[in-house]
Amino acid sequence: MLAGVIIGVLMISVYLFRKPSVSENEGFIPGENEYVTPEFEKMHVANIHLLNDWGEMLELKVKVADEPDERAAGFQYISKSVIERSLILFVFPQETHALFHMRNVEASLDIAFFRADGTVVDILRMEPDNRLYGPAEAFKYALEARAGFFGEKGIGRNSRLFIESLPVTAGS
Numbered sequence: 001m002l003a004g005v006i007i008g009v010l011m012i013s014v015y016l017f018r019k020p021s022v023s024e025n026e027g028f029i030p031g032e033n034e035y036v037t038p039e040f041e042k043m044h045v046a047n048i049h050l051l052n053d054w055g056e057m058l059e060l061k062v063k064v065a066d067e068p069d070e071r072a073a074g075f076q077y078i079s080k081s082v083i084e085r086s087l088i089l090f091v092f093p094q095e096t097h098a099l100f101h102m103r104n105v106e107a108s109l110d111i112a113f114f115r116a117d118g119t120v121v122d123i124l125r126m127e128p129d130n131r132l133y134g135p136a137e138a139f140k141y142a143l144e145a146r147a148g149f150f151g152e153k154g155i156g157r158n159s160r161l162f163i164e165s166l167p168v169t170a171g172s
Contacts, residue, residue: 034079034081034082035077035078035079035082036077036078036079036082037073037076037077037078039065039069039070039072039073040063040070040073040075040078040082042067042069042070043063043064043065043070043088044063044064044066045061045062045063045064046061046062046064046089046163047059047060047061047062048060048062048089048161048162048163049161049162049163049164050153050155050159050160050161050162051159051160051162052153052154052155052156052159053154053155053156053157053158053159054154056154058153058155060087061087062087062088062089062143063086063087063088063089064088064089064091065088065089065090065091066090066091071090071092074088074090074100074105074144075088075105075106075107075109075144076103076104076105077104078105078106079106080106080107083105083106083107083109083146084107084146087143087144087145087149088143088144089141089142089143090141090142090143090144091140091141092139092140092141094116094140095115095116095138095139095140096138096139096140097134097137097138098134098139098142099132099133099134100126100132100133100134100142100144101130101131101132101133102126102127102128102129102130102131102133103128103130105126105128106128107128107146107147108125108126108127108128108146108147109125109126109144109145109146109147110123110124110125110126110144110145110146110147110148110149110150110151111123111124111126111133111142111143111144111145112142112143112150112155112159113134113135113137113139113141113142114139114140114141114142114143114161115137115138115139115140116140116141118141118160118161118162118163119160119161120156120157120158120159120160120161121135121137121138121139122135122136122137122139123150123155123156123157125147141161141163143161
């Protein structure tokens with residue numbers, strides 16, 4: 001009897017304190033009158049952690065652009081309302097120098113560039129125009145979010161990106 005009660009309590013504890021799983025497209029599925037690209041739909045979803053400048057650990061659900069076609073597409077041809085609730089983490093095979101553009105993007109974006117160790121290289125505001133944006137130093141990850149997101153969340157030059165694991169794809 002006592003063993004059954006203990007097992008029951010353990011099962012309830014495991015259920016209550018389990019880590020929720022990441023649904024593949026939860027929060028990223030376009031609604032009525034919204035549109036996304038095949039590349040955006042193909043991006044995997046992952047949780048990342050970011051230690052912000054206020055000392056808070058943030059858990060963020062992101063679309064992962066780790067294949068060349070996904071990195072090239074980014075937020076192009078995506079509804080503004082989808083951009084406002086989505087984050088894209090661009091993952092490069094190694095630290096690189098690359099530039100980003102905002103052609104065919106419907107909303108201003110913030111972009112943070114991170115080294116392989118998760119430290120910030122630079123943070124920029126990008127406007128829908130024909131300019132090219134990028135940091136002076138090499139980076140491995142770039143995180144795009146709607147304009148103002150980083151300021152609201154305390155993400156700045158002293159923030160740090162933590163990635164436990166990301167889906168592995170052949171085109172990385």
